[in-house]
Amino acid sequence: MTLVFEPAFVQAPEHRPEPVVSEAGGxxxxxxxxxxxxxxxxxxxxxxxxxxxxxRDWGFFQVINHGVPQGVVERAWAASKGFFGLPLEExxxxxxxxxxxxxxxxxxxxxxxxxxxxxxxxxxxxPTIIPSLTADGGDADGLIELRNQWPQSPLGFRGALTEYAQxxxxxxxxxLELIALTLNLPAKRLNDFFRDQTSxxxxxxxxxxxxxxxxxxxxxxxxxxxxTILAQDDVxxxxxxxxxxxxxxxxxxxPNSFIVNVGDLFQVWSNDRYESAEHRVSVNxxxxxxxxxxxxxxxxxxxxxxxxxxxxxxxxGKYEEFNWGDFFMTRKKSNFKKLDVExxxxxxxxxxx
Numbered sequence: 001m002t003l004v005f006e007p008a009f010v011q012a013p014e015h016r017p018e019p020v021v022s023e024a025g026g027x028x029x030x031x032x033x034x035x036x037x038x039x040x041x042x043x044x045x046x047x048x049x050x051x052x053x054x055x056r057d058w059g060f061f062q063v064i065n066h067g068v069p070q071g072v073v074e075r076a077w078a079a080s081k082g083f084f085g086l087p088l089e090e091x092x093x094x095x096x097x098x099x100x101x102x103x104x105x106x107x108x109x110x111x112x113x114x115x116x117x118x119x120x121x122x123x124x125x126x127p128t129i130i131p132s133l134t135a136d137g138g139d140a141d142g143l144i145e146l147r148n149q150w151p152q153s154p155l156g157f158r159g160a161l162t163e164y165a166q167x168x169x170x171x172x173x174x175x176l177e178l179i180a181l182t183l184n185l186p187a188k189r190l191n192d193f194f195r196d197q198t199s200x201x202x203x204x205x206x207x208x209x210x211x212x213x214x215x216x217x218x219x220x221x222x223x224x225x226x227x228t229i230l231a232q233d234d235v236x237x238x239x240x241x242x243x244x245x246x247x248x249x250x251x252x253x254x255p256n257s258f259i260v261n262v263g264d265l266f267q268v269w270s271n272d273r274y275e276s277a278e279h280r281v282s283v284n285x286x287x288x289x290x291x292x293x294x295x296x297x298x299x300x301x302x303x304x305x306x307x308x309x310x311x312x313x314x315x316x317g318k319y320e321e322f323n324w325g326d327f328f329m330t331r332k333k334s335n336f337k338k339l340d341v342e343x344x345x346x347x348x349x350x351x352x353x
Contacts, residue, residue: 008114009215017282021250028054028061052182059277060240060261062254068167076164082154084205094149103149110219116283117217120203122148124165130300131329172296193298204291209283217281223263224331225297230259235289241278264346268319271306300325320349
């Protein structure tokens with residue numbers, strides 16, 4: 001095991017995982033098969049209605065028949081497990097830091113508590129332009145170019161994950177267009193936000209934890225971007241806070257599926273019609289767990305505010321406009337160090353809060 005348990009991992013008593021978490025009965029499982037048919041107008045209407053209900057009632061849903069070939073997913077799993085099986089000194093050859101926040105990392109914080117996990121981050125498009133993470137880094141206008149740190153082994157790592165990134169990005173655009181339709185917008189209304197996107201993929205490894213009642217693989221949080229598309233193995237451990245009653249429930253793995261959740265940006269764009277769901281990752285003492293989330297994020301220069309088409313005199317905008325790149329990088333800074341205050345959240349931009 002790479003990680004050694006220490007006080008930094010201990011969650012506050014009110015945030016520690018319960019001994020038993022109920023299974024998330026009722027979380028929607030949505031069949032995306034109509035997207036692959038040449039003429040499926042009635043089926044597409046039903047699909048849009050299902051996605052609308054899932055976004056409104058859960059903020060989370062699972063998709064099957066999603067169009068990502070199973071072989072592509074299996075090669076990504078093999079690459080991830082191969083990388084985390086390398087000796088620690090090999091993994092640390094591609095260790096990320098504040099100057100270059102892509103690559104391997106084993107000391108991430110969520111809500112100022114260390115997560116019981118190790119990760120490898122890679123950007124979907126090279127180079128990706130983002131604001132500098134360090135106060136004096138980057139060029140004159142505070143922007144830097146990110147490029148992936150590809151490890152020398154395992155063999156085929158780069159090819160497998162490049163293939164996976166292309167396939168999941170295509171799925172992300174299909175989901176983006178579906179959710180736009182649920183808001184009675186043109187399907188491609190949001191697509192231009194994702195030119196020069198800042199999307200990235202994370203390989204997660206959660207080793208067995210000697211104190212699963214004290215620590216979390218990832219502490220409670222909401223995703224900051226537009227959409228997250230998650231592949232998880234059959235071990236399970238993803239917990240979602242159910243919107244109807246605030247209880248934590250476990251998302252049961254469904255073979256050959258992805259878990260999708262709307263993030264903070266959709267909450268703002270929809271003017272709170274859809275809520276970014278709070279979630280966490282529990283660990284256990286017997287089994288390791290792997291997952292691969294794809295974080296679908298717009299370009300760094302995109303300004304985020306409620307969409308004008310959704311507003312009227314009875315539904316005024318609830319958020320001040322903010323810049324995605326600045327918001328994203330401010331959030332990311334807390335991954336590397338504890339802060340004296342809570343990291344920035346979208347509610348900080350709420351009007352009349």
